[in-house]
Structure formats: structure tokens, C-alpha cells
Amino acid sequence: MSAAVEVRDLTVAYRERPVLWDIDLIVPEGVLMAIVGPNGAGKTTLIKAVLGLVKPAAGEILIYGKSFASQQRRVGYVPQRGSVDWDFPTNVLDVVTMGLYGRIGWFRRPGRADRTKALHALEKVGMADHADRQISQLSGGQQQRVFLARALVQDADVYLMDEPFQGVDATTERAIIALLRELRSDGKTVVVVHHDLQTVPEYFDEVLLLNVRRLASGPVGDVFTEENLRKTYGGRVGFVGAPAGSPPIANRGPLPERLGGVSRSREPSRN
Amino acid sequence: MDVLIDLFSDYTLRVVALGAAILGMSSGALGAFAVLRRQSLLGDAISHAALPGIALAFLLTGSKAPLVLVLGAAIAGWLGTLLILAVTETSRIKYDSALGMMLSVFFGFGLVLLTFIQKRPDANQAGLDTYLFGQAASLRVSDVITMASIAALALAGVAVFWKEFKVLSFDPDFGRSIGFPIRRLDIGLTTLLVISIVIGLQTVGVVLMSAMIISPAAAARQWTDRLGRMVILSGLFGAVAGVTGAALSSAKANLPTGPTIVVAVSAIVAVSLLLAPNRGMVWSRLRAWRAGRRLRMDAVLMDLFLLATQHDSAEYPHDRRVLDAMSFPRGATTRNLRLLEDRGYVQRIDATRWALTAVGADRARMLAHENPSEWRTA
Numbered sequence: 349m350s351a352a353v354e355v356r357d358l359t360v361a362y363r364e365r366p367v368l369w370d371i372d373l374i375v376p377e378g379v380l381m382a383i384v385g386p387n388g389a390g391k392t393t394l395i396k397a398v399l400g401l402v403k404p405a406a407g408e409i410l411i412y413g414k415s416f417a418s419q420q421r422r423v424g425y426v427p428q429r430g431s432v433d434w435d436f437p438t439n440v441l442d443v444v445t446m447g448l449y450g451r452i453g454w455f456r457r458p459g460r461a462d463r464t465k466a467l468h469a470l471e472k473v474g475m476a477d478h479a480d481r482q483i484s485q486l487s488g489g490q491q492q493r494v495f496l497a498r499a500l501v502q503d504a505d506v507y508l509m510d511e512p513f514q515g516v517d518a519t520t521e522r523a524i525i526a527l528l529r530e531l532r533s534d535g536k537t538v539v540v541v542h543h544d545l546q547t548v549p550e551y552f553d554e555v556l557l558l559n560v561r562r563l564a565s566g567p568v569g570d571v572f573t574e575e576n577l578r579k580t581y582g583g584r585v586g587f588v589g590a591p592a593g594s595p596p597i598a599n600r601g602p603l604p605e606r607l608g609g610v611s612r613s614r615e616p617s618r619n
Numbered sequence: 620m621d622v623l624i625d626l627f628s629d630y631t632l633r634v635v636a637l638g639a640a641i642l643g644m645s646s647g648a649l650g651a652f653a654v655l656r657r658q659s660l661l662g663d664a665i666s667h668a669a670l671p672g673i674a675l676a677f678l679l680t681g682s683k684a685p686l687v688l689v690l691g692a693a694i695a696g697w698l699g700t701l702l703i704l705a706v707t708e709t710s711r712i713k714y715d716s717a718l719g720m721m722l723s724v725f726f727g728f729g730l731v732l733l734t735f736i737q738k739r740p741d742a743n744q745a746g747l748d749t750y751l752f753g754q755a756a757s758l759r760v761s762d763v764i765t766m767a768s769i770a771a772l773a774l775a776g777v778a779v780f781w782k783e784f785k786v787l788s789f790d791p792d793f794g795r796s797i798g799f800p801i802r803r804l805d806i807g808l809t810t811l812l813v814i815s816i817v818i819g820l821q822t823v824g825v826v827l828m829s830a831m832i833i834s835p836a837a838a839a840r841q842w843t844d845r846l847g848r849m850v851i852l853s854g855l856f857g858a859v860a861g862v863t864g865a866a867l868s869s870a871k872a873n874l875p876t877g878p879t880i881v882v883a884v885s886a887i888v889a890v891s892l893l894l895a896p897n898r899g900m901v902w903s904r905l906r907a908w909r910a911g912r913r914l915r916m917d918a919v920l921m922d923l924f925l926l927a928t929q930h931d932s933a934e935y936p937h938d939r940r941v942l943d944a945m946s947f948p949r950g951a952t953t954r955n956l957r958l959l960e961d962r963g964y965v966q967r968i969d970a971t972r973w974a975l976t977a978v979g980a981d982r983a984r985m986l987a988h989e990n991p992s993e994w995r996t997a
Contacts, residue, residue, distance in 0.1 A: 450797030
């Protein structure tokens with residue numbers, strides 16, 4: 349089994365404060381991997397570092413054994429939904445077509461074939477009838493699906509997704525996970541920043557437990573243990589400069605309930 | 620309407636109007652991107668920062684040729700932008716503070732230089748101060764040709780890098796992830812913004828030039844949900860405001876051009892904010908009012924339906940006062956009943972009693988079916 353993504357000794361710092369400290373990680377090809385950890389653990393930063401969006405202080409990142417720059421086309425990115433202005437004057441189809449801009453080339457406009465591809469991706473996420481919709485009219489779940497469709501048209505081999513389940517209803521969550529499984533059966537690798545600990549064993553093959561440092565990573569069955577979760581969320585993690593906003597150290601009550609309370613945040617489904 | 624007649628007959632005025640149209644178009648089009656990228660105030664900083672550039676260009680060359688002064692303005696405007704970025708990236712000072720700081724530092728320095736130039740025993744210095752509030756009447760054919768060539772360059776840049784600039788404005792991180800050189804595109808688009816600002820300085824002036832960046836774009840956003848249309852419309856609004864303001868100011872006893880153009884563009888903004896379909900305040904208020912009225916009306920209809928379901932017939936009449944007691948706020952029942960009557964949903968049986976019609980009963984069943992949780996139906 350070869351590695352889709354390999355991270356070696358990655359350290360990222362904002363000013364003097366390290367956000368990621370000496371991360372080593374191997375994402376095997378063809379798996380669904382979750383990145384979990386408390387707020388401020390550096391989950392988003394890790395994804396952005398892999399994509400070259402933040403500059404590491406040290407370390408090396410390889411996509412299929414080569415640098416990101418040379419493998420760019422094989423990597424798809426789904427940013428956090430809240431990272432853009434949804435009142436931007438454009439429609440759904442146009443946003444999805446942006447996924448193809450990288451390969452259209454300079455000085456050229458997307459053509460009919462590109463729009464057909466975009467429409468096809470919209471069908472896959474069940475949004476084909478919203479193609480002409482102005483993006484400000486979308487619900488949170490629909491925005492998320494549009495971002496997924498934009499990543500799908502990239503036809504990448506590795507997908508990095510930043511909280512694709514954030515603020516979506518149960519129906520959309522099921523649709524998204526079905527899509528991720530489809531990607532996996534096509535041999536793609538998907539890395540997802542995830543917040544709902546309860547669904548990790550059901551949804552994912554591999555998991556990375558992250559809190560500035562890598563606490564554990566590997567097959568869910570091996571590393572998604574109470575002991576490791578306590579190390580990630582609970583007791584002092586052995587790093588003095590733990591970021592502000594880390595959950596309290598005190599460990600009260602049985603673990604599953606506490607974790608459930610930390611993680612679950614879903615909108616109630618409408619009708 | 621002499622101004623309108625002059626516009627077609629007077630040669631000078633035509634030159635002025637053409638110049639104003641060109642500057643309005645380019646600042647409007649580039650302004651659309653600035654507004655969408657939440658950089659409205661950057662335009663203000665750039666135009667103010669241009670003033671010392673104009674003064675220094677004159678001091679160094681002794682020339683008042685617009686091309687020379689515009690070049691000085693562009694370099695200073697650019698420098699100001701770079702300093703704002705440098706301050707934001709290397710210190711804890713926030714973007715808005717850095718912006719305000721550079722704006723006042725550069726503008727203050729420019730005013731000092733301007734005063735210094737004016738104090739010199741040199742007849743040639745006259746007229747530099749028109750760069751403060753702008754003077755369209757000073758435009759000559761050669762100036763307009765210069766403006767037109769530079770503006771054409773800026774607009775061509777937007778057309779050529781259209782999809783790149785769109786991604787840069789909407790989702791720069793994603794743009795970087797698909798391999799766009801986002802930083803260079805950012806520098807490119809900002810350069811085009813600087814260009815579109817400096818070609819307007821002679822006509823509009825450094826103090827109010829930012830209005831030509833922000834206002835046409837804000838107005839255009841009201842009318843459309845597509846980026847392409849917004850950029851074109853914004854350019855058009857800029858041109859119309861430019862021509863109107865420039866023509867008025869040169870035709871009427873020395874009105875300063877910049878302020879006159881700003882008044883014109885503000886009128887366009889006001890109309891757009893109020894009257895644009897969808898986003899306009901008038902229509903959205905009207906829609907909200909209609910929706911509220913419909914909801915109150917339906918509430919009375921459903922009350923009547925609820926009462927009637929306790930009898931054999933859906934069209935069983937009930938006293939208005941019973942409905943009154945059920946409704947909140949009190950007292951509007953009669954008005955709502957009349958509205959329902961107008962639509963054929965209810966009928967008056969006698970002085971106080973009302974009943975659903977067959978159509979009204981159907982509508983009530985439909986509403987109850989569509990939104991069972993919203994209505995207290997039996």
C-alpha cells in the first residue's frame with residue numbers, strides 16, 4: 349500500500365506560537381481518514397499546509413511521493429463553508445465550474461464541455477436543479493454540496509475537506525457520506541476534518557487524533573480508543589504552550605457522554 | 620437643458636465629457652472588484668496617497684504634463700498600498716488602522732509639498748491645487764487620449780484575466796489550491812485599481828476619487844446577481860455620473876468637478892438602493908408587508924376553518940367576535956375578513972356572522988396540508 353499523502357516533521361507557527369508541532373503522518377491510498385481534535389488543535393492548518401496555503405516552519409509534505417506543486421492537479425480542496433462571501437454575485441453552476449479553472453489555462457473561458465462537467469457534478473450531489481440559483485439563496489447544506497461539486501469536477505485523486513459536515517442536516521450528511529464512500533470505491537483518498545466523534549467509527553477507515561501534536565493515527569479500530577481520545581481532548585497533552593480554548597483538563601463523568609456533548613452540533617432538520 | 624445642448628455643440632465640453640466618461644467607466648469596472656473584495660477603502664487610501672506623488676513629480680521634472688503627474692501619482696499610490704500591506708503583515712496593527720494611517724500620512728505630506736510649491740516664486744506652479752477637488756475644464760484633447768489609452772489597458776487586463784480575477788475575489792485559497800498564482804494576481808488587480816484611480820485624479824481630485832470606486836459598484840450590485848453584468852453596469856454608472864458631473868461643473872460657473880460628480884453618482888446610488896428589484900428597499904418592504912398581510916389573513920381563515928370543523932359543514936357561519944377573541948392582535952379581524960371576502964374565500968351571512976365559502980374551505984384544507992405544524996387544525 350502506497351501513501352497518498354505523507355507528512356514528515358511538519359511544524360507550523362503563527363508568530364512565536366506553534367500551531368502544529370513535529371507532525372508525522374501517512375495517509376494510505378484509497379482510505380477515508382478523519383482528522384479530529386479540539387478547537388485550535390491545528391486541523392485546518394494541517395490541511396492548508398498540505399495544500400501549500402500556509403508556509404511551514406519546518407518539515408516536508410509529499411503527495412504520492414512528490415511535491416505538492418508537481419501534483420497539484422491530483423489534489424482537490426473543499427474549504428470551510430464560512431470562508432467565502434455567499435453574497436458574491438454568481439450562481440451555483442459558475443462556482444462549480446471554478447473547479448475546472450486550473451486546467452482551462454490562461455486567457456481562455458470555460459466552454460460548453462466544462463459546463464456539462466459541472467452540471468454532472470451537481471447531479472452527483474443532488475443539486476442539478478439549482479444550477480441557475482444565485483448562491484446567496486442557498487441553505488448551509490446546499491452551500492456545502494456546491495463546494496463538494498466544485499471539488500468533484502477537479503477529478504482529483506486526493507481530496508482534503510475542511511468540515512464538510514458542519515451545519516448540515518441529517519439528510520445532507522447521509523448524502524455526503526454516501527458520496528465519500530463512492531469516491532473511496534473509485535480508489536480516491538479522502539481526508540476530512542471532522543467534529544462528530546460518535547460517527548468516526550461508522551464513517552471512516554483511518555483517523556488522526558490531533559492537538560498541536562499528533563497523538564495517534566492509523567486504522568480507526570486500532571487508535572480510536574478512550575485512552576487516545578483522553579490524551580487528545582482531556583488531560584494535559586505534554587505540550588506547555590497548549591493553545592487557548594483547549595477543553596478543561598478535569599475529567600468528570602463517563603467519557604462517551606462527555607465526548608458526545610463536545611461534538612454534536614447539528615441543525616434540527618426542517619420538515 | 621442648455622447643458623445638454625452644449626454637450627453636443629461645444630467642443631471643449633465634448634472633450635471634457637469624453638474624459639469623464641472614460642474615467643468613470645474604468646473606475647466603475649475596477650471598483651466593482653474592489654467592493655466585492657471588501658477593499659472599498661483601499662481606493663480611498665490610494666487616491667489620497669497619490670497627492671505627494673503628483674507634487675514630487677512636478678518638483679522633480681518641473682513639468683505639469685498630465686502623463687508625468689499621473690506617473691508620479693501611480694508610484695505614490697502603489698507605495699502607499701505596499702506600505703499598508705507591510706504594516707499589516709509585520710505588526711499587530713490591523714488593516715483598517717494601517718489604511719487610515721497611510722492615508723493621512725501621505726495626504727498630509729502631499730499638502731505640505733503643495734503649500735511649499737505654491738510659496739515658490741514660480742508662475743508655473745499655478746493649477747496643481749486643482750488635483751485636490753478636480754477640474755474637468757482643464758482637460759485637453761491630449762489628456763483625454765492619454766486617459767483613454769491607459770483606461771483601455773486597465774479594462775483589457777480585466778477582460779484577459781477574467782476568470783482568474785473572479786476566483787481571486789470569491790475564494791483566493793481555493794484559487795491557490797488549483798494552482799493560480801494568487802499573490803501575483805492580487806498585485807495585478809491592485810495595479811489596475813491604482814491605474815483606474817490615477818487617471819481620474821485630474822478630473823475628480825484626490826479627495827473624492829474613492830466615490831468613483833465605491834459608489835457605482837454599490838449601485839450596480841443592487842441590480843444584478845452576475846459578476847459580468849455588475850462590472851459592466853458599474854462602468855456604465857461611473858460613465859454616466861462622470862459625464863453628468865463634468866458637464867454641469869464646466870457649464871455652470873466654476874462648480875468644482877469632483878464634488879459635482881459625487882453628487883451625480885450619489886443620486887444613482889440612492890435610486891438603486893431604493894428601487895432596484897429584489898434588493899431595493901422599496902420592493903423588499905412591499906414584499907414583507909404583503910407577506911405579513913397574507914399571513915394575518917390566512918390566520919383568520921384558519922380560525923374560521925377550525926371553528927367550522929366542529930360542526931357538520933365547513934361552511935358553518937360564526938360570529939366575528941369569536942374570531943376576534945382568537946386572533947392576535949385584536950381588532951384587525953374585520954379588515955382581514957373583508958380582504959378574504961374580496962378574494963372570495965369567505966362570505967358575510969348577517970350583521971356579525973361570517974362563513975367560509977367552498978373555495979375558502981379548499982384553501983384552508985390546502986394550507987393545513989402544506990404546513991400542518993403551523994396551523995392549529997383539528
